[in-house]
Every structure is written in structure tokens, then in C-alpha cells.
Amino acid sequence: MELISQKMRRLAPELDPLRLGTGWKPEDLSKPQILIESTFGDSHPGSGHLDRLVEAARKGIAEAGGYGARYFCTDICDGESQGTDGINFSLASREMIANMIEIHGNATPFDGGVFMASCDKGMPGNLMGMARLNIPSIMVTGGTMSAGPKLLTLEQLGMYSARFERGEIKEEELTWAKQNACPSCGACSFIGTASTMQIMSEAMGLALPGSALLPATSPDLEEYAYRAGKRSVELAREGLRPSDLVTMDSLENAIMVHAAISGSTNCLLHLPAIAHEYGLEITGETFDRLHRGAHYLLDIRPAGRWPAEFFYYAGGVPAIMEEIREVLHLDAMTVTGKTLGENLKELRENGFYERCQKWLDEANRKYGVQVTREDIIRPYDKAIGTDGSIAVLKGNLAPEGAVIKHTACPKEMFQAVLYARPFDSEEACLDAVLHHQVQKGDAVFIRYEGPRASGMPEMFYTSEAISSDAELGRSIALITDGRFSGASTGPVIGHCSPEAADGGPIALVEEGDLIEIDVMGRKLNIVGIKGERRTPEEIEAVLAQRRKAWKPRERKYRNGVLRMFSEHAASPMKGAYMDFE
Numbered sequence: 001m002e003l004i005s006q007k008m009r010r011l012a013p014e015l016d017p018l019r020l021g022t023g024w025k026p027e028d029l030s031k032p033q034i035l036i037e038s039t040f041g042d043s044h045p046g047s048g049h050l051d052r053l054v055e056a057a058r059k060g061i062a063e064a065g066g067y068g069a070r071y072f073c074t075d076i077c078d079g080e081s082q083g084t085d086g087i088n089f090s091l092a093s094r095e096m097i098a099n100m101i102e103i104h105g106n107a108t109p110f111d112g113g114v115f116m117a118s119c120d121k122g123m124p125g126n127l128m129g130m131a132r133l134n135i136p137s138i139m140v141t142g143g144t145m146s147a148g149p150k151l152l153t154l155e156q157l158g159m160y161s162a163r164f165e166r167g168e169i170k171e172e173e174l175t176w177a178k179q180n181a182c183p184s185c186g187a188c189s190f191i192g193t194a195s196t197m198q199i200m201s202e203a204m205g206l207a208l209p210g211s212a213l214l215p216a217t218s219p220d221l222e223e224y225a226y227r228a229g230k231r232s233v234e235l236a237r238e239g240l241r242p243s244d245l246v247t248m249d250s251l252e253n254a255i256m257v258h259a260a261i262s263g264s265t266n267c268l269l270h271l272p273a274i275a276h277e278y279g280l281e282i283t284g285e286t287f288d289r290l291h292r293g294a295h296y297l298l299d300i301r302p303a304g305r306w307p308a309e310f311f312y313y314a315g316g317v318p319a320i321m322e323e324i325r326e327v328l329h330l331d332a333m334t335v336t337g338k339t340l341g342e343n344l345k346e347l348r349e350n351g352f353y354e355r356c357q358k359w360l361d362e363a364n365r366k367y368g369v370q371v372t373r374e375d376i377i378r379p380y381d382k383a384i385g386t387d388g389s390i391a392v393l394k395g396n397l398a399p400e401g402a403v404i405k406h407t408a409c410p411k412e413m414f415q416a417v418l419y420a421r422p423f424d425s426e427e428a429c430l431d432a433v434l435h436h437q438v439q440k441g442d443a444v445f446i447r448y449e450g451p452r453a454s455g456m457p458e459m460f461y462t463s464e465a466i467s468s469d470a471e472l473g474r475s476i477a478l479i480t481d482g483r484f485s486g487a488s489t490g491p492v493i494g495h496c497s498p499e500a501a502d503g504g505p506i507a508l509v510e511e512g513d514l515i516e517i518d519v520m521g522r523k524l525n526i527v528g529i530k531g532e533r534r535t536p537e538e539i540e541a542v543l544a545q546r547r548k549a550w551k552p553r554e555r556k557y558r559n560g561v562l563r564m565f566s567e568h569a570a571s572p573m574k575g576a577y578m579d580f581e
Contacts, residue, residue, distance in 0.1 A: 001239070003032055003033070003111045003236065004109045004110070004111055004135075005032070005033040005109065005110060005111050006030065008108065008109050009029065015108070016029055024067065028067040031065060031066050031067045032065065032066040032067070032111045032112060032233050032236045032237065033066065033067055033069065033110050033111050033112075034061050034066050034067065034068045034069065034110060034111065034112045034113060034114060034229070034232050034233060034236065035069055035071060035104065035105055035110035035112070035113040035114070035133075035135070036054055036057055036058060036061075036068045036069060036070050036071065036113075036114045036116070036229075037071050037072075037073065037101050037104065037105075037113060037114070037115045037116065037126060037129065038050045038051075038053070038054050038070070038071075038072055038115070038116035038117065039072070039073060039074045039075040039097070039116070039117045039118070039119070039122035039125075039126070040054060040072050040074060040116070041072065041074025041075075042074075043074045043075060043076055043077055043080075044075075044076075044077035044079070044080060044119065045145055045182055045184070045185045045186055045187075045216075046075075046077070046117075046118030046119035046122070046142055046145075046185070046186060046187045046188075046194060047074055047075060047117070047118060047119065047122065047142070048185050049142065049185035049186070049216060050116050050117075050118070050142055052222060052225075053116055053140055053142065053221065053222060053225040054070055054116060054225075056222040056223075056225035056226045056229065057114045057116070057140060057225045057226065057228055057229035057232070058070070058229060059226055059229065060225070060226040060227060060228065060229025060230040060231075060232075061114070061229040061230070061232060061233055062229075063229075063230060064229070064230040064232075064233035064234065065233060066111075066112070066232070066233035066236065068114070068229065069110070071101075071104045073096075073097050073100040073101060073104075073125075074122075075093060075097060075117065075119055075120075075121050075122035075125065076089065076090065076093050076121070077119070078090050078120055078121075078458060078460075078485065079154065079188070082458070082460055082461060083461055087455075087457040087458055088454050088455035088457050088557075088562060089455060089561065089562065090120070090121060090455070090457060090458070091121070091269070091451060091455055091456045091457075091483075091565075091576060092455050092561050092562055092565040093121045093125070094121040094124050094125045094128070094270070094273070095125070095128075095565065095577065095578050096125075096561065097121060097122060097125025097126065097128075097129065098125045098126075098128035098129040098132060098277075099129075100129075101115075101125070101126065101128075101129025101130070101132070101133065102129055102132040102133065105129070105132075105133040105135065106133065109135075110135060111135065111136070111236040112135055112136040112137060112232045112233065112235050112236030113130065113133060113135050113136070113137035113138070113232065114137070114138055114140060114228055114229055114232045115127070115129070115130050115137060115138070115139050115140065116139075116140045116141075116142060116225070117141070117142060118141060118142025118143065118186060118187045118194055118198065118216070119142075119187050119193075119194040120192070120193040120194050120197070120266065120486070123141070123194065123197035123198060123200075123201065123270075124197055124269075124270035124273065124274060126139070127139065127197075127200075127201060127206070127270075127274050128273060128274055128277050128577075130206070130242050131242055131243070131246070131274060131277035131278055132277055134241050134242055134243050135236075135241065136232070136235035136236045136238065136239060136240055136241055137206075137232070137235065137241075137242055137335075138206065138207065138208070138228045138231055138232050138235065138335050139201040139202075139206045139207040139228075139335075140207065140211070140224065140225050140228045141198035141201055141202070141207060141211060141212045141213065141214075142185075142186060142187065142198075142216060142221075143186045143187065143198075143213060143214040143215055143216035143217075143218065143221050144186045144187050144188070144189050144195060144198075144213050144214070144215060144216060144307075144308040144309050144311075144312075145182060145183065145184045145185060145186035145187065145188065145189050145215075145216055145309075146183050146184040146186070146189065146215060146216075146217060146307075146309060147183070147189050147307035147309060147367070148180040148181055148182070148183045149180055151306075151307055151367060151369075152177065152180050152181055153181065153188065153189040153190050153301055153307050153308075154181045154182055154188045154189065154190070154487070155188065155190045155192065155301060155302050155485075155487030156177065156181070157177055157178065157181050158460060158461060158463075158464030158465075158468070158487070159464060159467075159468040160173065160174050160177040160178075161174065161461075161464070162434070162461075162464050162465040162468040162469070163468060165434050165465075166434065166469075184216060184217050185216045185217070186215065186216025186217070187213075187216075187308075188308075188487070189301075189307040189308040189309060190300065190301035190302050190307065190308050190486070190487055191261055191262060191263060191264065191298065191300050191301065191302065191303070191304075191308060191311075191486065192264055192302070192485060192486025192487045193264040193266040193267070193270075193485070193486035194486070195213055195264075195308050195311075195486070196258065196261070196263035196264040196266070196267050196486060197264075197267065197270060198212045198213045199212050199213055199257060199258075199261060199263070199317055200254045200257070200258065200263075200267065200270075200271065202316075202317045203250075203253055203254040203257040203258075203317060203321075204245070204246055204250045204251065204253070204254045205245045205246075205250050205253075205332055205333065205334030205335055205340065206242065206245060206246070206334075206335055207228075207335065208224055208227060208228055208231070208335065208336065209317075209318055209334070209336065209343040209344070209346070209347055210224075210316055210317065210318050210347055210352055211224040211228075212316060212317050213308060213311050213312060213316060213317075214312045214316075215309045215312060215359075218312075218359075220355075231335065231336070234337075235335070238337065240335070240337060242278075243278055244333060245332075245333055245334060245335060246274070246275075246278050246280070247280075247332065248280060249329035249331075249332045250329070250332045250333075251271065251275055251280065251282055252286075252290060252329060253321075253328050253329055253332055253340065254271060255271070255282075255286065255287055255290045255291075256290055256294060256324055256327050256328060257317065257320055257321065257324070258271075258287070258291075258389070258390075259290065259291045259294035259295075259296060259388035259389055259390075260294065260295060260296060260297045260298060260320050260323070260324050261296075261297070261298040261300070261320060261389075262296050262298060262303045262304070262389035262405070262407045262408070263389065263390075263486075264405075264485075264486030265390060265403045265404075265405050265483065265484055265486070265488075265494060265495070266483060266484075266485075266486055267287075268284055268287055268390070268392075268403055268495065268572075268573075268575075269456075269483065269495070269572060269575055269576050270575070271287075271575075272284075272573075272574055272575030272577075273575035273576065273577040274575075275575075276574075276575055276577055282575075283573060283574065284392040284401045284403060284495070284573045285392060285401070287390060287392065288390070288391060288392040288522065290388070291387070291388025291389065291390055291391070292387060292388060293386065293387060293388070294324075294327070294386075294387070294388035294389075295323075295324065295380055295383035295385070295386050296383055296384050296385040296386070296387075296388060296389050296407055297320065297323055297324075297377050297378045297379075297380065297383055297384060298311070298320065298376070298377055298378075298384075299375060299376055299377075299378065299384060300376065302408060302486075302487050302488070302489050303389070303405070303407045303408045303489065304384075305375075306371065306375070306376055309363065310360070310363065310371060310376050311376065311377075312356065312359065313356055313357075313359045313360035313363055313371075313373075313376070314356065314360065314373045314376035314377045315352075315353050315356050315373065315377065316356070318343075318344055318347050318352065318353075319353070319356075319373070319377050320377060321340070321344060322344060322348075323377065323378075323379060323380045324380060325341075325344070328340065330344070356373075357373070360372075360373065384407075385407055387406075387520075389405060389406065389407040390403060390404065390405050390406065390407075391403075391404050391406050391519050391520075391522055392522065392573075393493065393517070393518075393519070393522050393523060393524035394522060394523070394524065395516070395523045395524045395525035395526075396505060396525050396526055396536070396539060396540070396543070397479075397496065397505050397506065397509070397515065397524045397525055397526050398496045398497060398504075398505070398506070398524045399497075399498065399504075399505070400497035400498055400504075400571055400573045401495070401497055401573045402479070402493050402494065402495055402496040402497065402524050403493065403494050403495045404492070404493045404494075404519060405484075405488075405489075405492075406519050408488070408489040408490065409489075409490065409491050409492070409519070410473065410474045410490070410491060412474045412475070413474065413475075413477055413491035413517065413519075414517075414518075414519040414520060415517065415518050415519065415520070415521075416477065416516075416517050417514055417515065417516050417517075417527065417528075418441055418442060418443035418476065418477055418514070418515050418517070419441055419442055419443060419512055419513075419514065419515075419531065420442075420443050420445060420509050420510065420511060420512060420513040420514070420515050420526075421438060421442045421443065421444045421445065421511065422445040422447060422509050422510065422511065423444070423445060423446050423447070424447060424448050425446070425448065425449070426446050426449060426457070426459050426461070426462055426482070429444060429445075429446045429462050429478075430461055430462045430465060432444075433462060433465045433466060433469075433472070434465055438466075438472065438476060439476075440471060440472070440475040440476065441475060441476065442476045442477075443476065443477050443479060443515040443517075444462075444466075444476055444477065444478050444479070445478075445479050445480065445506065445509055446459055446462065446478065446479075446480040446481075446482060447480065447481055447496075447499075447500035447506050447507060447509075448481070448499075448500045448501060448507075448553060449480055449481055449482030449500075450481035450482060450496075450497075450499025450500060450501055450502075450572060451499070451565065451566065451569035451570075451572060451576045452499060452501040452502060452566045452567075452569055453481070453499060453500060453501035453553070453556060453566065454482075454556050454557075454562075454566075455557075455562050455565060455566065456481075456482055456483050456569075456572065456576060457482055457483070458482065458483055458484055458485045458488075459478065459480050459482050459483070459484055459488075459492070459494070460484065460485040460487065460488060462478060463478055463484055463485070463488040463489070463490055463492045464487075464488070466478055466490050466491070466492075467488070467489045467490030467491075467492075473490050473491070474491075476491065477491040477492070477493060477515070477517055478490070478491065478492045478493065479493045479494075479496060479506070479515070479524075480492075480493070480494050480496060481494075481495070481496045481497065481499035481500050481501075481504065481506050481572070482494060483495060483572070493517070493524065494572075495572040495573060496524075497571050497572050497573045498571065499571075499572065501552070501553065501566075503547065503550055503552065505526065505543060507550060508543050508546040508547060508550060509526065510529075510530075510546070512529075512530045512531045513526050513528060513529055513530070514526065514527045514528025514529075514531065514532075514533065515527070525539075526539055526543070527539065529542050564578075565578060568580055
């Protein structure tokens with residue numbers, strides 16, 4: 001079988017001299033040519049170290065007889081843009097990363113690919129780009145950062161900030177937290193969106209077994225990058241493509257792992273968007289169906305106790321999969337060329353878990369704790385919870401659905417009727433929360449923050465201000481057509497669809513309306529007007545009158561990326577990908 005790179009050389013005589021001018025040697029031109037895509041850059045800790053992994057993969061490619069070409073499309077950091085309009089660009093950046101990868105790989109075809117990222121949009125952007133190219137490929141995840149002193153991790157900073165704003169702590173304590181929360185490279189050390197998507201890549205069979213979410217400073221990570229480079233050349237010769245691996249079975253495996261780890265709600269944006277690139281459909285209802293009755297096992301922050309580096313010490317994705325193997329499709333093919341079941345058997349036999357235990361012993365000494373594997377990943381029959389970790393709520397407020405991470409929500413808010421307090425921006429809502437203008441029993445709304453309105457930013461500061469307040473965190477709800485950080489905790493409901501910008505019911509809510517939340521019943525409804533209960537028929541009549549008076553808002557962004565994204569973004573419950581149909 002002739003490699004596509006060699007066909008390209010015949011068709012484009014300028015290709016050889018241009019590559020020689022780039023630094024290739026004449027003997028490199030006839031080798032399998034491997035595209036190395038990464039988000040390397042000085043954008044944030046999750047991408048700043050990827051050059052080391054690129055070079056490790058490149059070494060593996062060379063030793064396997066190939067040539068690795070380095071391409072870069074760095075990502076942005078949600079944490080660095082929080083509280084500014086910069087966060088509005090976050091979700092749209094996923095699409096742009098996928099677009100650039102598609103351009104890189106199709107403008108000059110390659111025989112295979114190695115893709116590297118660590119974080120919230122870099123991971124799904126690369127996975128979507130991998131799907132569009134559909135050349136034999138493998139994913140290398142950038143790992144997680146170390147915890148700081150006293151096991152401090154970045155998601156706790158929102159709590160420190162909110163406490164400082166309320167005058168509960170001094171500025172010196174806030175400064176200490178800022179200067180110690182990110183002591184190394186890697187993704188933020190909790191099961192946020194970055195960590196979740198690293199785990200999803202392995203769970204789908206696109207990364208080497210046991211490679212997801214290693215400590216970013218670990219020598220094991222460079223070893224995995226090296227092995228991935230070698231494997232990419234083998235894949236190019238075998239012709240095994242991502243579309244051979246990503247099936248409904250592999251996606252269901254990923255969702256079952258998502259339930260077991262209490263993964264980020266943003267995964268409900270990213271997995272459907274990735275599936276869409278393969279012509280497959282995953283919706284919020286798919287997540288809800290598979291999460292029902294699923295065992296939640298991982299005691300890692302933000303819902304649990306330990307920093308994310310402990311995930312690998314307990315055995316990582318393979319250990320989770322061993323606990324839930326009865327509900328997995330073990331015959332799903334993976335990037336190793338073997339099935340998931342075969343990979344798990346090989347790990348049991350090659351000392352993988354013994355090596356992880358050595359790392360756990362060292363971490364216990366470093367941090368002065370005594371943590372066992374079962375403290376981190378609970379046995380299946382001793383699960384933290386047995387109904388997954390997310391629920392999709394529906395009703396006359398969210399006909400297409402809304403998402404709640406119920407493992408991070410106080411049980412007091414699982415069933416409640418609250419008084420609506422609508423705000424048309426996060427800034428106005430956050431100000432009201434911080435200045436005690438929100439009361440116990442309120443359903444606080446932040447609307448016009450969906451993908452078609454403002455790019456679907458995170459409502460992280462507001463969610464942290466609520467969850468860090470001892471009373472409000474257990475007595476009010478935050479409902480939005482925007483989304484939440486993977487670090488968010490508390491009674492927060494996002495992705496409310498249809499969004500306000502499209503005239504969804506969330507746009508029609510008025511002060512004092514009664515809002516019913518029923519997590520176990522999967523309900524989210526307007527059940528009263530101006531504080532009085534009404535029948536469903538009466539509610540619909542009132543909403544119909546309000547709909548007649550409602551007028552679309554002027555477009556917030558009139559040019560550039562966010563105009564394009566807002567014009568074409570699909571519903572959040574479908575993945576908010578750019579839909580041109």
C-alpha cells in the first residue's frame with residue numbers, strides 16, 4: 001500500500017524542496033510522515049510543557065522509521081479569562097482549534113498523527129480535529145499539575161476570592177492562595193473539564209492504556225509520549241483510523257467512565273460535538289440514560305477530597321474500568337490494535353498497578369498523608385453514589401433540557417420550589433449575590449449567556465460565590481443558559497435550552513415566578529406566577545402572552561469569531577458545535 005505522503009510528492013514537485021528548506025533530510029522524505037499537533041504555547045500551565053512531549057513523540061516516531069512534523073495551535077485558558085469578556089471566546093476556541101487542525105492536515109496530507117493537549121478546549125478541539133482528518137492517529141494527554149502546600153488546588157481559589165470579597169479573610173490569605181495554587185505545569189488538579197476530557201480520550205480508546213491524567217511532571221508521561229510516537233508509525237502502516245475506533249460502544253464506555261468519575265458537565269458539550277464529527281449522535285438524554293443507576297466511585301475534587309494527581313496513583317482509567325467492567329463494551333477496539341478487554345488484561349499482567357502503588361507511597365510521604373487506593377477509587381460495591389453524577393432536567397422551563405451535576409449539589413436542593421430572580425448578565429447577578437441582595441429560597445437566573453448570545457461563558461464566579469456561602473449554598477439555585485466550570489459545585493443548573501437568545505422559556509421568566517426543581521424526577525418547571533401556584537394550562541397561557549411581547553436582543557458581537565459562532569452554534573444539548581446545515 002502506497003502511503004498518501006508519497007502520492008503527494010509525485011503530485012506536488014515543490015513539496016520536497018520546501019521540506020528540505022524546513023530542515024528535513026533527503027532520506028526523511030520517503031518515510032511515513034506523521035503530523036504532530038499540539039497546543040504548546042505560553043498560554044497556560046496545561047500547554048506550556050507540551051514541547052517536551054512533542055520531542056519525546058518525535059523521538060519515538062524516528063525510532064520507528066517515520067518523520068514527525070510539528071504543528072501548533074495553542075489554546076486559551078478559561079481561568080485566565082474568568083470575570084472578563086475574554087471567557088466568551090472559550091467555547092468558540094474549540095471550533096477554531098479543530099478548524100486549524102483540519103487545515104493543517106488536509107493542506108499537506110500526512111500518513112498518521114499524534115495529537116497533544118491537556119485542557120478544556122484543547123482536548124475536545126484536538127479530538128474533533130482528529131475526527132475530521134481521520135488519518136491513523138493517537139492522542140497524548142498532557143497530564144495534571146501537582147497540588148500546592150496543604151494540598152491546595154486552583155478550584156479552591158474561587159472560594160478564597162468570594163470569602164475575601166465578603167470580608168471573611170484578609171488579603172494576605174488570598175495572596176497566599178494565588179501564589180501557591182498552581183505549583184507546576186499540567187491541567188488544573190481536579191476533575192474539571194480538562195481532566196475529564198483527558199480521561200474521555202483514553203476511555204474512547206484513542207490514547208494508550210493508563211496514559212490519561214498522569215502527573216505532568218512524571219517521567220512516565222514522556223515515556224507514554226515516546227511510545228505514542230512509535231505507535232503512530234505502526235498505525236500509519238496498519239491503516240487503523242479513528243473512525244474504526246469511535247463507535248457508539250466506545251462512546252458509551254466513555255459515558256460510563258464519566259459517571260464513575262463524576263465528570264464535568266462540559267463533557268455534555270464536548271462528547272456530542274466529537275460524536276457529531278463521526279456522524280454519530282450523542283445527546284443529553286444519552287448521558288442521563290447511562291448515568292441512571294451508574295456507580296460513582298472517584299473521591300477526587302471538586303466533588304471529592306483529593307487532588308487529581310492521586311487519580312493516577314490509584315490506577316487511573318484502567319482501575320476505574322476494572323471496577324465497572326460489567327457495564328462496559330470490553331470488545332471495543334482501541335488504538336493499540338487490541339480490544340479494551342485485552343488491554344486491561346495486559347495491564348494486570350505487566351505490573352502497571354504495582355508501579356502506580358509506588359507513586360502513591362511517594363505521594364503519601366511528600367504530602368504527609370495516608371491515602372489508600374480505595375480512598376481514591378472506591379470499590380464498585382462501596383460506591384460513593386449509585387445514580388451516576390449528572391442529570392438532565394426537562395419541563396416547561398427547559399423543553400430541550402438542562403444539566404445538573406447532582407453529586408456536587410446539596411441534597412436539600414434535590415427537590416424545591418423557589419422564587420425566580422432573573423438577571424440578564426452574570427455581572428449583575430454576581431453583584432447581587434456578593435452584596436446579599438439574593439435571599440434564601442430564590443431561584444437565581446443568569447440568561448442571555450448561551451452560545452448564540454455571548455459564546456456560552458462559564459458562570460464560575462457566581463457559582464463559587466453561592467456555594468461558598470454556608471446559607472445560600474443550601475437554599476437557592478442558580479439556573480442559566482450558560483455553562484459552568486468543571487470546578488463548580490453547589491445547586492447549579494446549566495445549558496438551559498432553548499437559550500434566551502432564541503426566545504426559550506428562560507427568557508420569559510419574571511420576578512416572583514415559582515420554579516420547581518426535582519432532580520430525581522428530572523423536572524424543571526415554572527409552576528407559579530407572581531408567587532401563586534397555577535395549573536400547567538394557565539402557565540402556558542401566561543408564557544404565550546409573554547412570548548408575544550418578547551423581542552430578540554441586538555446581537556452582542558457584530559463581527560469576528562464570536563459573530564460567526566453565535567450565528568451557527570447548535571443547541572447546547574446537541575454540543576454547541578457550529579452547524580452550517
